[in-house]
Amino acid sequence: MAITIDDIAKEANVSIATVSRVINGSKTVSPELRNRVMEAVNRNHFRPNTFARALTTNKSNIIGIIVTDISNPVISSLVKGIHQVCQERGFTVMICESGGNKDNEKALLYRMEEQHSTGVLLAGVDIDQESVRTMLNLSYPVVLVTQEANDGKHAVTTVIHDNVSAIADAVRFLYANGHRRIAFIGGPERDYSNGSKRLEGFRQAAEELSLEIPDSYILHGNFTYESGADCMRRLYEENTELPTAVMACSDLMAIGAISCAGRLGLRVPDDLSIMGVDDSDLARYFSPALTTVRIPYFDEGKTAANVLFDLVESGMKTTGSITHIPHKVIRRFTVKDIR
Amino acid sequence: MAITIDDIAKEANVSIATVSRVINGSKTVSPELRNRVMEAVNRNHFRPNTFARALTTNKSNIIGIIVTDISNPVISSLVKGIHQVCQERGFTVMICESGGNKDNEKALLYRMEEQHSTGVLLAGVDIDQESVRTMLNLSYPVVLVTQEANDGKHAVTTVIHDNVSAIADAVRFLYANGHRRIAFIGGPERDYSNGSKRLEGFRQAAEELSLEIPDSYILHGNFTYESGADCMRRLYEENTELPTAVMACSDLMAIGAISCAGRLGLRVPDDLSIMGVDDSDLARYFSPALTTVRIPYFDEGKTAANVLFDLVESGMKTTGSITHIPHKVIRRFTVKDIR
DNA sequence: TTGTATGCGTTATCAG
DNA sequence: CTGATAACGCATACAA
Secondary structure, eight states: OOOOOHHHHHHHOOOOOHHHHHHHHHHHHOOOHHHHHHHHHHTTTTTHHHHHHHHOOOSSEEEEESSTTTTSSHHHHHHHHHHHHHHHOEEEEEEEEOOOOOHHHHHHHHHHHHTTTEEEEEEEEEEOOOHHHHHHHHSOOOOSSSOOTTTTTOOEEEEOOOHHHHHHHHHHHHHTTTTTEEEEEETTTTIIIIIIHHHHHHHHHHTTOOOOGGGGGEEEESHHHHHHHHHHHHHHHSSSOOSSSSEEEHHHHHHHHHHHHHHHTTOTTTTTTEEEEEEOHHHHHHSSSEEEEEEOOOHHHHHHHHHHHHHHTTTOOOOEEEEEEOHHHHHHEEEEEEE | OOOHHHHHHHTTTTTTTHHHHHHHOSSSSSSSHHHHHHHHHHHTTTTOOOHHHHHSSSOSEEEEEEETTTTHHHHHHHHHHHHHHHHHOOOEEEEOOTTOOHHHHHHHHHHHHTTTTTTTEESSSOOOOOHHHHHHHHSEEEESOOOOOTTTTOSOOOOOOHHHHHHHHHHHHHHTTOSEEEEEEEEOOTTTIIIIHHHHHHHHHHHHHHHOOOOOEEEEEOOOOOOOHHHHHHHHHHOOSSSSSSEESSHHHHHHHHHHHHHHOOOOTTTTTTEEEEEEHHHHHHOOEEEEEEEEEEHHHHHHHHHHHHHHHHTTTTTEEEEEEEEEEOSSSSSSOOO
């Protein structure tokens, strides 16, 4: 059996209450006793029992992370960032995959409540009013990361990149390089933040720049390589007049599109320019290296975790605020200047 | 305050002992009482307090995972596999990054002890005798995954792919395609399993096939894209007679090498064949798609987790056994048949 | 088969 | 400033 607070109390010749005070940093204990206790603690490598402590205080040192897919590179950068600040603060990270399922998500949220989590970071899907309501009623604060609530409100504190302007900036970049016929390969429409918001950014920039975008230039994939290739194929088959550039909403889709274009006899960027989003490692490794807009997921994770800790420290469940992580257009070799 | 076992007992008009028995599936309780209790449980959505339970039983429902780098794609596949079986079994996963630091690794191991983990999966680095000793003295079983102990013994249960034969098979494949001058870009020499073991496999196959391998054909990277490119450059600069094929010990290094070769005016596979290891998504996305040897990390993770649960159920700390996950050569487009 | 009582290791309340 | 002691919620040995 491990060594307990009683053992320390005996060895230091004080009461367990005193031991508890010193290990919790209470100021109301005399230097002498404090010393005696600390020595005993160190001598025996005493570590208070997590569960006993949690039982009385009703709090653990656990931060939960709920994501759709751990092995998605974008997500794992996010997780890495979160993990880093949690570790620095002495919190342990409990990670769960929802598989992109809303019900799982909710179940996991409740599970984290059972674990008396200090707080949780949620990179979710399809966060509707009901989801928001349950989050707000949990015993711990949650912060949304990478995905905001569907209603565009921020009842739950959220940390995210600015999807609208990220894509708008990309389109402006394409425009500055002489492109006027621009197609769009986006995410699922039901994906509010990284799906529809990006389309919104696209449309917004198109209007601003007076671009004519036929409906057949707007395609929806699901961020994967395969869907990117598939959209490219449809774009090619279903348009007599091809675009000069395509804005793909993930690096993976961009690469899928490039590969497909290659099979179709279209060279990138000579015959067609393609731009991605994310700036995952892939973007650099691919050849030609991908012109893309960098979303700093690692930083986003760190920021989200810090925001969560702010919440925890203030004792609030939410600030109702949103914080945006800045993006950046990265010029590489898949967009040609056709002016 | 949440609802407790007492509330349920009162409501079902039984003792708390009985409630405890039914929620723990004891057979020694009459159907009638069982029903009454279950109804009360469901009606109130009763969930036993994790900490109180853990306090008395001295066990949690936590499985720890310690890895070097969460965002490494290979690792995240592994984690995904582990996570899946843990979730199925109702265990929660606590994940920690060691950053490839041995001391961190040990600290984390102890931290998991404080958390009374049911067990931990360790994808470690440089596991020496001392590490093994501390693992064996922990209060929970640990299984090594993706990295065996340096001494080649399996005092700690381990689950891993067969690095020696994976590379040997790859070299045989190269040989079968007519290659005789084969270079090797490996991992760090201090990386026992995925570094030196793979070199061993290379040497073994070379001997078996009577290949002449000059020292200048053996390079050491660290599995990254950049190191792959760097090794390729050195290979080119420091050899008057170039190899016809290079065996790179990760897909990332293979791709780095291909890119570098391109800059050097060497086309893959026409001028030079390059083979990777892992079969990460990258291998398929890259063009030309990479010929590689598939290491099924996801399955490896699942198997490791199952092996851990076997250990947990048997109450043993280790079986001292090793289980190998089968690999497979995947032919794609970076190796040319030059016969 | 069921209930009572005790203990698990801490924290926190209340006297001293 | 310090020390008893009562929770915390549950599992379990022991009785009945």
